[in-house]
Amino acid sequence: MNYPQLFLTTLPELIVVLGMFVALGFDYTKYKELDPQTRSNKVAALSTIALMLGLAGVVWQFLQVTDGSKTFSNSFNGQVVLTPLTLWFKGLIFVLALFVVQFAKTDVPNKHVSEYFGLILLSTLGMGFLITAQNLIMLFVSIELISLSLYGLTAFQTDKKFSVEAGIKYFTIGGVSSAFLLFGLSYLFGATNELSFEGITAAITSGAAPQNYVLIASAFLVVGLGFKIAAAPFHLWAPDTYQCGPVPVAAWVASGSKIASFFLLVQLFGPVLETSEQKETLIAGIVLVSVLSMVLGNIGALRQSCVKRLLAYSSIAHAGYILIGLVAANEDGSISVLFYAVIYSLATLGAFATIGIIDSRLGREAQIDDFNGTWKQNPGLSILFMIFILSLAGIPPLSGFFGKFYLFMAAIGSQPEIASWSEGFYWLVAVALLMSAVSLFYYVKVLKAFLVSADTPKLPSIQITKAEGAGLLLLAVLVVYLGIYPTGLVEFIAASLG
Amino acid sequence: MVDFLFYLFALITVLGAGAVVLSRNPVNAAMLLIVSFMGTASLFVTLGAYFLAAVQVAVYAGAVIVLFLFIIMLLNVDAAEQFRPDYVTFAGGLIAAALMILGTLKLFERGENFTLLTLQELDPVGVSTQSFGMELFTTYMLPFQVAGILLLIAMLGVVFISKRDKETRKDAA
């Protein structure tokens, strides 16, 4: 065991944990007497510093790895695999966490400030570990790290009944899904006698692993991970969690944990789907999940008046779209899944952050009606929100459009020999397009309230803090930039995957 | 002999687990869960994993279930006893279980079986408690430490869930 190597490999995580302990320590001793808002600012500053230093560590690792030096060649049997791709995504997670901390600090639900930020930092850690994990044990441990901290965060408003209820729902369903996942993982281990993804893929490709068991394992894994990405019919926790938990937490559940889970899906299922003899059955299952998610998500969203709940259903629908890329079962599919996961998280984080700002000024959950005429009082905020929502809807100049475009192209291109529209995945893409059209209805309903509604504005003019403003602006710029120039990221992902 | 023991303990485990789900009284359910855990522990013993067996008994039967019981005692047990699933729920559960069993059977019958190996056969050296510990602190150092962080999360959760501020208590009263 090479402990110095392990130390360097997990340096960013160690920094973040250390930062969390510093924040906790200061909060419990020195800041004890201050009022919650001041404490929240100070603890958020400490957390930001920790995340920045962690990000610096990730960047350093990234540079080392891209230089081709052998510093991180040891992956400890796949427990921490540092490649340009994983490090890029880990860096992205850290950046998103930085945004979340900025959005979270203005409105901490109660007095337990340092626990709040501590849990955010620890879930960041879990997402980072999940992205670099290519080992079943590390995979499960990091998924639990994410899930447990998110359960806690969802139930954080202990004085509000709905927050606790959402937390309990999330916890119960999440616990069941973890059981499914663990069952699948143990089948996978039993079938292949390997813990690292590399070994598992090799065992499946060579035919050493009994195919039946691989199929059972994959079925359980689809169920378990389906819960984590909120795909129907495993989506029941999502609406309540997004609506009733603290808004920054909902944003974090929708963005960070989604990226990490989809990354895992690609890492784990990519090879299995490409090589397994049971490919057909598995793909049929995933297609079913995908179609159900798109239909249930979009139709469920139509009826919602609460904006957060609407976004929750839209996230279920998006999970359906992303699974189309997985169904393609080739490299294009993997690239499009990862690309879409990135842009979806950026847009949804921005949308949730905007709603969070409005919620906290309003003092209650924002309904769609509450946005009537916001444009007149808060033009800047309205434009930013419009960008996020239009990207989610997939309107051309924005990145959401290209994300969907790549996904659908991958699905169609996966079976080039098929010419007739009734075969292959044409029908799946057709369903997806139809559902995208449906989704336009509710996205535009929100935008209409924002922009063209003639009512007198319900919202006063909103003062947003510098950190919030900078964060939102940066997110919006990223969303637009990736829409205008998507090839950079796509080519990077393609090069790193290949 | 080993085969017979395996089926015996597997039966105890499965029946215990089934009875947990079916029993209406939460205390009975928790007790039956102990039976199920004991079956699992016995399975570990037949596989030669004594350490896991002892840990299973000490952690699950000795601590986790006792905490369950503690919670059940603190809650009003009679209120929980009233729960009766309606027919729709029951039918849905039945269908799901039947599908699951049928699917699994289908999968098993479709291809080759593979034999069960005991731990000694899999890894002749690595079954003692000592080697278990060595593995945990060398090969699986990172997951082990991350599991420690998991416990930290649980502690943080306990702090904000159970610690009531004086003001909130006033509101509640």
Next chain:
Amino acid sequence: MNNFIDYKLIELGQWTVGLFNDYPVVQILVHLLLATLPLTLVFMGAFGFSTWLERKGLARIQNRLGPNRVGIFGLLQPLADGIKMLLKEDIVPDRSDKLFHFLAPVMLMVPAFIAVGFLPLGDGLMALPMDSAILFFFAVGSLNTIAVFMAGWSSRNKYSLLGGMRAVAQMISYEIPLVLSAVAVIMFSGSLNAQEIVASQQIQSWLASGNLVKEFFGQILGWHIFKPWGFAGFIFFFVAALAEANRSPFDLPEADSEIIAGHLTEYSGFKYAIFFMAEYISAFAIAGIATTLFLGGWSGPVIAGLPWFIIKMFSLFAVMIWIRGTLPRLRVDQLMGYAWKFLLPLAILNIFVAGFYYFAEQQFGSLAAFIGGWVIGFGILQTAAKGLSRLNKSPTLDGKRVYQLVE
């Protein structure tokens, strides 16, 4: 070597098993019986004796005579009590959960006897010779809690329920310092095997030297209790063991003056007797494991083996009786605070001290480590204990006490 009693017993056992060489199935049964039956009988006898010892001892402490009518010195009193218990009516409350009410004493007795099986009574004298015996001992010991809970819950009596809740809280809390203080020993010996832990407490080079004086002291001086962390660990272990066995001053679950014997309230007749027996046997078992871990197990000069083990175990039991006659019962909050805020941190610190002691012994030799350990290691532990007790001091005790009902 001088543990000839153990060898004779083992020889006797092997001879008996050898009688059935032609009948393999019978042989297995005989083997099993030989491992369990003597143990059961001996410990049941010891239970009878110890009830007499306890009553007599408590009586002397309280300036009374104690039982003195049945037999010489009242020695046959346990027998008379047993007959009385057997003949008494077995009352089961009407609204109780009959099954659990019946199962509770059984659930308490079975783990108690299994736990005894993990004790290394002598060289090679172990009913269940397993590699991780210590671990199994604690695993089985943790099942006691469930039995006590069953008794308390099934009786449908508020005092029983209170007693059950107290027992569950107490046993879970004290199990942690109990196991953690044992961890120091396990770490030092590098084994979970009870026999190897005993062997680690003998100075093997002295035993093999052939020098009578060295052999004599080699059986004693290696005991872990003479090392600083062992001494501290023994104290933590013994305190936690008292709580685990529901012995005074931690007998809150069955505090007769507060909750009329807690979970035992609704038990009578033979079931009550079984409860009683199981608790005594658990107490023996935990005294036995303390002997194994800290007091050198069966090792001792001249008559090493079974005799020494029994002497040590009964001495520890006598200390328990002594404590029962001396100390008043704790309050519930004091009890929990003591486990979590005092014993637990110190037990964790003790593990570190033991670790450093281990490396110091390898680096600087036994004698230097011994002296340094007592000066530095024990100093650290003592300072920590003082600091903790100051931190934990309850603020109300400093000021003038206010009696609400009086004023």
